[in-house]
Each structure stands twice: as C-alpha cells, then as structure tokens.
Amino acid sequence: MMKDIRVVTDFPRKVREIENLWIPMPDGIRLAARIWLPEDSEADPVPAILEYLPYRKRDGTVERDALTHPYFAGHGYAGVRVDMRGTGDSEGICKGEYLKQEQDDCLTVIEWLAGQSWCSGTVGMIGISWGGFNGLQVAARRPPALKAVVSLCSTDDRYNDDVHYLGGAQMCDNLMWGTTAWAIAMTPPDPQLVGERWREMWEGRLNGNGIWMQDWFEHQRRDDFYKHGSVCEHYSDIEIPVYAVGGWADGYPNPIFRLLENLPGPRKGLIGPWGHKYPHFAMPAPRMGFLKECLRWWDQHLKGIDTGIADEPMLRAWMQDPAPPAAIYDERPGRWVAEPAWPAPGMGSLALNLAPNRLAPDIGSDDVLTICSPSTAGVSSGAWCGYGVLPTLPVDQRMEAGNALVFETEPLTEPIEILGFPEFEVTLASDKPVAILSATLSLVLEDGSAARVSYGVLNLTHRHGDLELAPMTPGKPEAIRLKLRCCGQRFEKGQRIRLAVATAHWPIVFPGPEKATLSIHCGGSRLILPVRAPRPQDAQLPTFDEPESAQPVAQEVLKPAEPFRRDVVTNQITGQTSYIVVNDSGTVLHPHTGMIIAARHTDTFTVHPDDPNSAVGTCTWQKSYARGDWNARIAVSATVRALRHVWRMETHLVAHAGGELVLDREETREFPRDLN
Numbered sequence: 001m002m003k004d005i006r007v008v009t010d011f012p013r014k015v016r017e018i019e020n021l022w023i024p025m026p027d028g029i030r031l032a033a034r035i036w037l038p039e040d041s042e043a044d045p046v047p048a049i050l051e052y053l054p055y056r057k058r059d060g061t062v063e064r065d066a067l068t069h070p071y072f073a074g075h076g077y078a079g080v081r082v083d084m085r086g087t088g089d090s091e092g093i094c095k096g097e098y099l100k101q102e103q104d105d106c107l108t109v110i111e112w113l114a115g116q117s118w119c120s121g122t123v124g125m126i127g128i129s130w131g132g133f134n135g136l137q138v139a140a141r142r143p144p145a146l147k148a149v150v151s152l153c154s155t156d157d158r159y160n161d162d163v164h165y166l167g168g169a170q171m172c173d174n175l176m177w178g179t180t181a182w183a184i185a186m187t188p189p190d191p192q193l194v195g196e197r198w199r200e201m202w203e204g205r206l207n208g209n210g211i212w213m214q215d216w217f218e219h220q221r222r223d224d225f226y227k228h229g230s231v232c233e234h235y236s237d238i239e240i241p242v243y244a245v246g247g248w249a250d251g252y253p254n255p256i257f258r259l260l261e262n263l264p265g266p267r268k269g270l271i272g273p274w275g276h277k278y279p280h281f282a283m284p285a286p287r288m289g290f291l292k293e294c295l296r297w298w299d300q301h302l303k304g305i306d307t308g309i310a311d312e313p314m315l316r317a318w319m320q321d322p323a324p325p326a327a328i329y330d331e332r333p334g335r336w337v338a339e340p341a342w343p344a345p346g347m348g349s350l351a352l353n354l355a356p357n358r359l360a361p362d363i364g365s366d367d368v369l370t371i372c373s374p375s376t377a378g379v380s381s382g383a384w385c386g387y388g389v390l391p392t393l394p395v396d397q398r399m400e401a402g403n404a405l406v407f408e409t410e411p412l413t414e415p416i417e418i419l420g421f422p423e424f425e426v427t428l429a430s431d432k433p434v435a436i437l438s439a440t441l442s443l444v445l446e447d448g449s450a451a452r453v454s455y456g457v458l459n460l461t462h463r464h465g466d467l468e469l470a471p472m473t474p475g476k477p478e479a480i481r482l483k484l485r486c487c488g489q490r491f492e493k494g495q496r497i498r499l500a501v502a503t504a505h506w507p508i509v510f511p512g513p514e515k516a517t518l519s520i521h522c523g524g525s526r527l528i529l530p531v532r533a534p535r536p537q538d539a540q541l542p543t544f545d546e547p548e549s550a551q552p553v554a555q556e557v558l559k560p561a562e563p564f565r566r567d568v569v570t571n572q573i574t575g576q577t578s579y580i581v582v583n584d585s586g587t588v589l590h591p592h593t594g595m596i597i598a599a600r601h602t603d604t605f606t607v608h609p610d611d612p613n614s615a616v617g618t619c620t621w622q623k624s625y626a627r628g629d630w631n632a633r634i635a636v637s638a639t640v641r642a643l644r645h646v647w648r649m650e651t652h653l654v655a656h657a658g659g660e661l662v663l664d665r666e667e668t669r670e671f672p673r674d675l676n
Contacts, residue, residue: 095210443495456485
C-alpha cells in the first residue's frame with residue numbers, strides 16, 4: 001500500500017485522536033466513531049470530513065484510515081470515521097445496504113458533528129465504494145451542514161451499475177459480493193470497547209442482520225428497491241459540489257460521466273488507470289497526490305478559500321496507451337487529458353460497419369451470421385471489478401477464439417484515441433425468448449494479442465427497459481443498441497480494432513436459462529467509437545502532486561498470507577470448466593488494539609459449455625478475531641444454482657465463541673427466474 005508514497009509526520013497543525021466515542025441516534029442506538037482533529041480545534045474550530053461505512057474501523061479499514069484522516073486533521077480538518085448501525089462496534093442491526101435507516105442515521109451524525117465545539121459547523125463526506133454511494137445518497141437528502149462530497153468508485157444507479165445486474169443479466173458478483181457482505185455483517189463488535197455486551201450485540205447481528213443478497217435475487221428488475229438510493233432518479237436533488245473519482249480498471253467508471261453530465265451544481269471528475277482503491281496508493285500506477293487534491297476541494301468548498309480548483313477543467317482522465325494484455329499491471333502508460341464539460345465539445349465519432357470477419361467504415365454486407373456461444377465464453381474477462389493489486393484483470397482475448405463472432409479492422413493507417421462510451425448498433429434475431437448479447441471491444445497489437453478495451457452485456461428482454469420486460473419473438477429481427485463500458489484508449493498506427501459478439505459472458509454474468517442462437521444481420525449493424533482528437537493543451541495541463549499520506553499503522557504478521565490464486569480448470573471427465581479464486585489474508589496482530597485477525601475466502605464458479613443450467617457458484621468466507629483468552633469466529637458459505645426456472649440459493653452460517661458453538665444455520669431458498 002505504501003509504495004512510492006511520501007509519509008508526512010510534520011503537519012501544519014498538531015493532531016490528537018479520540019479513539020472511540022459514541023454518537024447517539026434518536027431511537028437510543030449509539031454509533032461508534034473515531035476522530036482525528038487538530039489539538040487547537042476548540043480554540044480554532046474546523047470543518048469535519050466524514051467517512052461512514054460498515055467495514056469495521058478498528059481493523060477492517062484501519063490501515064487506510066491511518067493514511068487519510070490524520071492527514072486531513074493535520075491540515076485543519078476533523079477526520080471522522082463512523083461504523084454504521086449494526087456493524088463494527090456500533091449498536092443495533094443492519095438489514096441491508098443503502099437503506100433509509102442508514103441515511104437517517106447519517107443525517108443525525110452530520111448534525112451532531114456540526115454542533116460540536118471543535119467543529120466550524122460545516123461537514124464534507126468522503127468515501128470509496130459503499131462510502132462513495134452513501135455520500136451521494138446523503139447529499140440528495142440535503143442536510144444543511146453538508147457542503148461538499150468526494151465520491152470514489154461509486155454509482156448513481158444501483159441496478160445498472162453495481163454488482164447485481166449487468167444489462168439485466170444476473171451477475172456472478174451478486175453472489176460474490178453478497179457472500180462478502182454477509183460475512184462482514186456477521187462479525188462481532190470488540191469487547192474492549194463495548195464490554196460484556198459484545199455477545200448480546202453479536203447474537204443480535206447473527207439473528208437480525210440477515211442475508212442481504214436474498215433481497216437482490218428477489219428483486220430482478222429495476223423496481224423501487226433499486227430506485228431507492230439511485231441518485232440518477234433525481235439528479236437535481238444534489239445541489240452541493242461533488243468530486244467523482246474512479247479508474248478504468250475499477251467496476252464503476254461509467255457513473256462519473258453521467259454525474260458530470262447531469263448534476264446541476266459544481267462537479268468535477270477524475271479517472272485514472274486505477275482499480276478499486278484510493279488514487280494515492282492504487283494500482284496500476286501512476287498514482288497521484290490525491291489527499292492534496294482533496295484538500296484543495298475541501299478548502300474551496302468548506303472554508304471558502306479560492307484554490308483555483310473551481311476554474312479547472314471539469315474532467316481529467318488518463319488516456320491509456322496500448323499495452324499487452326495482462327492480469328495485473330504495475331503501471332499503465334499514457335497521459336492525462338482534460339475536458340471543460342461532459343459531453344465534451346468537439347468530440348467526434350467513428351462508425352465501423354460489420355461484414356464477415358471485417359470491420360470498416362466503408363463496407364456493406366447483407367450477410368446474416370449466427371452465434372451460439374458455449375456457456376464458458378468470456379472466461380478471459382477476469383473480475384468485473386478489478387482492485388489493481390491482484391491479478392484479476394482481463395487477459396488475452398484470443399482465448400475466446402471460437403466462442404464469438406469476430407469482426408476486425410485492417411491495420412490502422414493513423415492513431416485513434418477514444419474517450420467515453422462505445423456503442424454497438426445491431427440488427428439481430430434470437431431463436432429463444434431469453435438471450436444474452438455480449439460485445440467486447442479489443443485492441444489487437446502487432447503480435448496478434450488482443451487487449452480488452454471495453455465490453456457490454458445485455459439481457460435482450462431488457463432491450464426496451466429494466467422494469468417492463470419484453471421476451472424476444474423467436475426469428476424476428478430487431479434493432480438493438482448496446483452501450484459499452486466507458487473507456488479512454490489510444491490505438492496506434494498498425495494496430496487493429498476488434499469487436500467480438502457472443503451469447504455468454506461468464507463468469508461476469510450467469511448464463512441465460514437456455515442456450516440461444518443469435519442471427520446477426522451485418523447490414524445496418526455497426527460499432528460506434530467516441531473519437532477524441534489530441535489537443536495541444538493536453539501537454540500544458542498542470543501535473544498532479546506526488547502521493548503522500550500520514551504515518552501508516554504497524555501490523556505484525558503472525559502467519560503469512562497464502563499466494564493469491566486465480567485458476568481456470570476443465571474437468572476432462574465431466575467437461576465442466578471451473579473458475580476458482582482463493583484469497584487468504586494470513587493472520588495479523590494489530591498492536592494498537594491487540595486484536596489478532598485471520599480471514600480467508602474462496603469463489604468457485606462451474607459450468608458445462610453445453611448446459612447453462614449446470615452453472616453453479618459457491619463462495620465461502622472464514623473470519624476470526626482474538627485477543628487474550630477471547631476469540632470469536634464465523635464461517636459462511638453460499639451456493640447459487642442457475643436452474644432452468646429458478647435460482648436456488650443454499651446458505652450455511654456457523655459461529656463460535658471460543659469452543660462454544662453459538663449458531664449453526666442452513667437455509668435453502670428458490671427465486672423464480674424473471675426472464676434472466
């Protein structure tokens with residue numbers, strides 16, 4: 001985490017820490033908070049920067065918090081980290097993600113912070129992933145003291161741009177993240193802070209927090225369940241300044257462009273090459289002085305200091321140069337570009353028509369091509385959400401040979417740069433009412449290797465919308481428009497542009513209920529690329545500061561982590577292919593709390609190429625917490641089977657306190673497949 005980061009210990013203002021305090025809620029529940037603030041803040045009050053999460057401030061985010069919040073405090077802010085209700089060391093129960101109760105509690109926290117004697121009365125929110133989501137959601141509630149937000153790797157649309165459904169297709173992350181969130185929700189509070197109540201609080205969570213992904217499988221359309229917390233429903237509700245940040249390797253770059261286009265107030269966007277991490281320690285490099293950039297944002301909007309950030313381009317994005325496909329990169333070559341607004345003025349487009357094996361602007365074809373991909377098509381795609389620090393990025397797309405229809409340009413006669421959303425306009429027919437369309441855009445290098453640039457997936461029953469669905473009429477051609485994931489990519493002279501069209505994209509999404517064949521009508525079908533011409537002013541952009549942070553916390557490794565594993569294995573007897581991930585964190589001691597923590601998880605997805613109903617995913621987590629003669633541990637396992645008519649979910653939770661079995665619960669539920 002600390003590679004190439006300058007550690008700052010001599011701040012303009014001396015910092016003190018309040019290790020734990022309790023913020024009361026109107027119903028009597030108390031939330032646990034940790035605060036760093038200037039020593040002289042009683043005499044010279046400061047704005048508060050809130051990060052509000054369910055990820056356990058004492059151990060789950062302790063390393064990241066130590067880098068960030070003391071840094072803010074040393075520069076004249078109060079860094080505040082609060083455990084949400086029913087998580088970490090906070091009281092109560094947490095029945096799901098982004099619920100109204102979560103927002104209501106946050107409004108109370110903001111009001112409480114603004115009323116403290118050390119606070120100037122203004123508050124900002126910062127967060128990545130969950131904390132980025134709720135920053136936007138709370139901003140839409142308009143608490144008077146909240147004046148600005150920094151939202152990283154988050155979304156404006158909980159249905160279309162999160163872990164649940166991709167173009168209406170059931171995502172494998174619905175199970176993977178669902179199991180992860182379930183495991184987090186089952187962990188105990190720290191007896192060192194809550195005393196003997198820890199057992200009562202823990203059992204309340206084990207029996208009350210529930211299995212949130214059951215709701216996600218229950219709600220398969222974009223109904224009110226997902227509309228709640230999706231700020232795209234009413235962008236105008238957010239009036240305060242928003243800085244939206246993300247990376248091309250992350251799962252959430254799309255919302256940045258939509259937020260820039262639709263928010264009514266001051267907004268700014270930053271997209272680097274990064275995975276799902278804060279930009280001052282993210283991979284791939286280059287990293288940047290993100291905490292300094294945050295200070296410029298906070299100073300401008302919380303202190304009224306003109307830092308110049310309001311006069312800068314609305315969007316800064318990393319234009320990636322070509323690079324060979326790899327599961328992990330230390331660095332992505334490229335350069336920063338900027339746009340004054342989004343949609344950007346002066347953008348062009350390149351339309352490439354389809355013909356058998358070909359992609360070009362000046363060709364026409366009446367050919368009709370058919371594709372029925374094996375259910376294993378897409379295995380080269382890697383993880384939907386890359387973290388950058390693990391080898392989970394897409395690899396050479398030549399692995400998909402035979403799985404898709406491939407259309408490719410001749411070698412380019414001049415470089416092309418694209419920024420934004422590619423689109424695939426296609427006329428097609430399906431032989432089944434439910435079918436999946438997958439489109440993958442790749443850069444073909446001179447040696448023939450193919451690096452994925454973008455992709456899109458559409459459950460064709462969602463072609464007109466995500467609430468009122470329409471099965472395909474077998475054999476009837478229809479015009480479809482599929483927006484691919486946003487990207488910023490340079491193609492060099494001599495390289496090729498490739499489009500691969502398939503009927504599966506596993507293990508990003510589960511297969512459809514039955515194998516479908518698509519007939520692709522080349523006439524009227526085309527790939528549209530958002531072309532951005534290089535501009536002289538790009539070279540004149542100010543450079544970002546080098547990354548720096550506060551002092552990291554120490555950890556003592558008691559048992560080294562096992563090497564991360566990502567394997568694709570085909571059983572030669574059954575013919576089934578398995579995608580397997582094993583991630584063991586080892587055992588570590590946190591000296592500042594004396595807590596010893598161990599964690600291990602596995603994800604296994606298996607399918608037969610000719611049988612979509614053989615698709616099954618199993619995810620497991622084991623977590624343990626110990627100090628002295630106290631210890632608690634949990635083990636969870638969740639399996640989802642993609643049967644013809646139902647999603648069958650089998651879950652198992654086991655919890656121990658020392659040698660005592662606290663809970664052993666198994667459950668099987670079935671959810672009718674709703675045209676997916």
